[in-house]
Amino acid sequence: MTQSNTLLPNLYTTMKRIRTFEERVGELFIKGETAGTMLHLSIGEELGPTCLGAAMQKQDTFTTHHRGHGIFIARGGDPKKMMAEIAGKKDGYCKGKGGSMHIADMKLGHLGANAIVGGGIPTVVGAGLSSKYLEEDKVSVAFFGDGAMQQGILYESMNMASLWKLPVVFCCINNQYGMGTKIDNAAGLKDFSKRAASFGLNTLHIDDLDIENAYVKSKEIIDKARKFEPGFIEVECYRFFGHARMDKSPYRSEEEEIKMRKSDPISYASNQMLKNKIMNEDEIKKINEKISIEMDEAMDFAINSPLNNQKEIFTDVYDEREPLPISVEERINKILS
Amino acid sequence: MSDLNKNYYEKITFRDALRLAIHDSMQKDEKIIVMGEDVAAYGGAYGATKDLLKLFGPKRIIDTPISEAAIVGASMGAALTGLRPIAELMYVDFFGMSMDQIANQLAKVRYMFGGQINAPMILRAQGGTGRSAGAQHSQSLETWIMHTPGLYLSIPYTPNDAYHLLRAALKINNPTIFIEHKLLYNTSGVLDKNNPDQIFGKAKIRKKGKDLSIISYSRMVNFAEKAAEELAKQKIDVEVVDLRTLNPLDRETIIESVNKTKRALVLSESCYTAGVPSEITSIIFEHCYTNLLKPVIRYTAEDTPAPVAPNLEENYIPTIEKIVEYSKKLCK
Numbered sequence A: 001m002t003q004s005n006t007l008l009p010n011l012y013t014t015m016k017r018i019r020t021f022e023e024r025v026g027e028l029f030i031k032g033e034t035a036g037t038m039l040h041l042s043i044g045e046e047l048g049p050t051c052l053g054a055a056m057q058k059q060d061t062f063t064t065h066h067r068g069h070g071i072f073i074a075r076g077g078d079p080k081k082m083m084a085e086i087a088g089k090k091d092g093y094c095k096g097k098g099g100s101m102h103i104a105d106m107k108l109g110h111l112g113a114n115a116i117v118g119g120g121i122p123t124v125v126g127a128g129l130s131s132k133y134l135e136e137d138k139v140s141v142a143f144f145g146d147g148a149m150q151q152g153i154l155y156e157s158m159n160m161a162s163l164w165k166l167p168v169v170f171c172c173i174n175n176q177y178g179m180g181t182k183i184d185n186a187a188g189l190k191d192f193s194k195r196a197a198s199f200g201l202n203t204l205h206i207d208d209l210d211i212e213n214a215y216v217k218s219k220e221i222i223d224k225a226r227k228f229e230p231g232f233i234e235v236e237c238y239r240f241f242g243h244a245r246m247d248k249s250p251y252r253s254e255e256e257e258i259k260m261r262k263s264d265p266i267s268y269a270s271n272q273m274l275k276n277k278i279m280n281e282d283e284i285k286k287i288n289e290k291i292s293i294e295m296d297e298a299m300d301f302a303i304n305s306p307l308n309n310q311k312e313i314f315t316d317v318y319d320e321r322e323p324l325p326i327s328v329e330e331r332i333n334k335i336l337s
Numbered sequence B: 001m002s003d004l005n006k007n008y009y010e011k012i013t014f015r016d017a018l019r020l021a022i023h024d025s026m027q028k029d030e031k032i033i034v035m036g037e038d039v040a041a042y043g044g045a046y047g048a049t050k051d052l053l054k055l056f057g058p059k060r061i062i063d064t065p066i067s068e069a070a071i072v073g074a075s076m077g078a079a080l081t082g083l084r085p086i087a088e089l090m091y092v093d094f095f096g097m098s099m100d101q102i103a104n105q106l107a108k109v110r111y112m113f114g115g116q117i118n119a120p121m122i123l124r125a126q127g128g129t130g131r132s133a134g135a136q137h138s139q140s141l142e143t144w145i146m147h148t149p150g151l152y153l154s155i156p157y158t159p160n161d162a163y164h165l166l167r168a169a170l171k172i173n174n175p176t177i178f179i180e181h182k183l184l185y186n187t188s189g190v191l192d193k194n195n196p197d198q199i200f201g202k203a204k205i206r207k208k209g210k211d212l213s214i215i216s217y218s219r220m221v222n223f224a225e226k227a228a229e230e231l232a233k234q235k236i237d238v239e240v241v242d243l244r245t246l247n248p249l250d251r252e253t254i255i256e257s258v259n260k261t262k263r264a265l266v267l268s269e270s271c272y273t274a275g276v277p278s279e280i281t282s283i284i285f286e287h288c289y290t291n292l293l294k295p296v297i298r299y300t301a302e303d304t305p306a307p308v309a310p311n312l313e314e315n316y317i318p319t320i321e322k323i324v325e326y327s328k329k330l331c332k
């Protein structure tokens, strides 16, 4: 296959891996094997993380919001270690201490998922600053939801990135909702690009399912950021299911959901491949089966991973060369002995 | 919640008691509004404002953008200018985003301006561990508030207290921070609308005893009660003190109890160092020094962030078994 013929299958494969991973997280939850219920799945939102993930370079860094499994997989995250983290197990990326909302892999340039809406945004400004200072050619991308568009910290960060001409991209995954609040009830001005442009950033608004085009366009924004022109990308999509595992979305209609779920970036991409004869049905089926096996293995890995040792409550608070915090038990026993 | 207008409920959840308190207050005082993230259409992340939108409409039950600093600051602004907002932060952890507005503005506005103006509002927030919600959604930050003069602080344990503390706060002209533990919403108990139980600023003795005082608040009172039951079987008679409000703090009840039992264990889900129990322990030391038979014990969460893994989270906070163990040692 030529380069143009491998692009779409590659993007499709990443989206399908994200989707299948998220489905398995849902199954893990039903099996009662996840740590808690605060699992935010990105089913329906795969396009943005996939095309940005492909447009970034190996050395680039990023932060994500609480719905960040997608970009992590797109950047090479290991589904086994991710799943184990979501299960709160020892083999997870963060030893099960962080869970779904605090997953990270510094080696892959993942500077952290965040449970605070907007919390991870200024991190990329700092990452851009050090990249420029150290001449490392790293672009740093912040992924966040439409909810974070209403947090002041975003505007402080965009201004700094613009002022200091940093290699930074702000990427808003606009799934139309912040929990049960529709975007219309949260944003006075919904044209987010206008807000970013007013800070002097290059902007891009992706609002269709053509992922090849979205890839090319977002690569332009990231390439410009590498030349110290910071950018902003908004990707419009739809959160197919509830906010977290317990949410049945009573605040929106079934008709809306049925209609919006038709805008499925994955079926769109597979139809494109068939239509343009890039792949036939059998070939697509093979990809899907392979992914299914990969994600089943990830789920089994998580289930079989051991629980963590109680000592881990105390590790990682401070640098490992420093003493561990004294446990309450030790303090009390000392007083009572 | 079909029967809104009863005066006595044999069994009501903590959540519904809060909803009733908001409802009843709003019916009496049209200056009261509710604002916060997902309080209207969604009914509150933990359901404490469910159905209020239907009853009072979007003018009074207001969904806000995810903008915690402005939620607190705008509520204060409204409170200064004629309204009485009940603002909600979905998690106490979001004090982080709004702390300037809470500590530098809300707490100080009356004092700085020489007593010209009040900011009569409630800021509700939900905290604590127990849902594997992780380091940024499981904290107990009452100490931050208690350390900031100008803010009243309520932290109820029972449905009856939740109801009456909320209603009381709406009759006081000070700003009140109102902290609810995430695992209390589904617990239930009696609600007697006619029995406020000397609510505001008075601690409540949940169980009388003569050997040891366990002093606590919020969900940890439940742990204290359970430990007291177990200790009763072993002939140790525990007095359980539920503080209910941390500012005002009922120093008299603490001092009286410990002067009687001569032993104290202060129990809390916040971190050990410089927490609410540190303050209570100092008060006990200052006032009961000559009566104490044993050092005062602070039993709290660890001095670390909260882990997600359920098997770690469980032991990150006090356990009933260890309350029993330490109490036995104290009473030896």
Ligand SMILES: Cc1ncc(C[n+]2csc(CCOP(=O)(O)OP(=O)(O)O)c2C)c(N)n1
Residues within 6 Å of the ligand: A040, A065, A066, A067, A115, A116, A117, A118, A144, A145, A146, A147, A148, A175, A177, A178, A179, A239, A243, B037, B066, B068, B090, B094, B097
């Ligand atoms: C500062 C802060 N406020 C509120 C929350 C609670 N909360 C978690 S996710 C969420 C909705 C976020 O919406 P959005 O940013 O659009 O992301 P999405 O969930 O849609 O992916 C809210 C309100 C939070 N975690 N952090």
Ligand SMILES: [Mg+2]
Residues within 6 Å of the ligand: A145, A146, A147, A173, A174, A175, A176, A177, A178, A179
């Ligand atoms: Mg959203």
